Amino acid sequence: MGADAIVIKDMAGLIPPYVTQELVSALKKDLNIPVWIHTHDTAGLGASTYLSAIDAGVDACDVSISPFANGTGQPDCLRMLALLNGNPRKPDYDADKLIEVSEMLKPVYEGLGKFASHRNEVVDSDTLRYQVPGGMLSNFRTQLKEQGMEDKFEEVFAEIPVVRKALGWIPLVTPTSQIVGVQAMLNVKFGRWKNITPQAADIALGYYGRTSAPVDPEVQKLCAEKMGKDPITCRPADLIKPGMEDLRKKLAEKGLPTDDEHCVIYAMFPQQVEDFYKKPEPKEEAPVQVNTAPAATPASAAPSMTVIDNGITARVSGPSGSRDLTIIINGQAHSVKVERIG
Secondary structure, eight states, rough: OOSEEEEETTTTSSHOOOOHHHHHHHHHHHHHOOOEEEEBBBSOHHOOOOOHHHTTSSSSSSOOOTTSSTTTOOBHHHHHHHHHHHHTTTOOOHHHHHHHHHHHHHHHHHHTTTTTEEEEEEEETTTTHHHOOOHHHHHHHHHHHTTTTTTGGHHHHHHHHHHHHTOOOOOOOOOOOHHHHHHHHHHHHHHHHHSOHHHHHHHTTTTTTTOOSSHHHHHHHHHHHHOOOOOOOOOOGGSSSHHHHHHHHHHHHHHOOOOHHHHHHHHHHHHHHHHOOOOOOOOOOOOOOOOOOOOOOOOTSEEEHHHHHHHHEEEEETTTTTEEEEEEETTTEEEEEEEEOO
């Protein structure tokens, strides 16, 4: 069908080793394109899952590097290399270089202390119960702290399976992981389904597509009443009028490329596309001020370096009546002669 690769993306780190082996083996048997696997080590399964995938013939797996590895991150690359000692498929990486990279990243990690938490880097078996992706888990701790609900962490995460079940067991992957997480937080803070986000309502009403299981009919009815619109059973995109030509026209009016790729990117990130192509406004160069007072040094003296206004460096030479200057502005050298008038 034109795919370059198949990637098994296990955001919450839930795939156990033997299931991984069965899945990768089946894919490798039927495909002639690369098969990748991506998992997190939140539940402590990541490294063993990768080993099973490698033995089953997977072409690549995603790893991370300490101190940003393990826990809600991917398994650490140095640990994976150690686990693969003696395995004929072990890749040939320079471990000393990887250790060097790890050391370089430690102060970066410390600098991000406001957003990081040691709890994100440890195994949390509760993820097997909550089935929450690693990225969502680490971000959510910070968000709950900002909301003054840090003490409600366990309560909010216990609510996530409740919300998921009501919304037809929607898979937790961006943006649905954030939608479910926010709804769980609102359920805990204000009472179950007292406040419903428009996005959660759209999932219940079918505007994100057909869910894995039926949506709770009571929740769906409540969402329809609160949002003032009915559930749909068709493909959501069929309700949207074709917009490619309108996008092409809008891009043309702005003097931007109008090919399909730019149209699609602009539909998602209009401001960023405009900023990317925005021409920088010309900077006005500050006027150069030169002190024209008679030079204290004799004409025969060697040229001297002088720093004058606006941080511009000038090399001064010649008699006091005239001066040859080399002025460096924004890294560009300009040769000028300045003469005293009057």
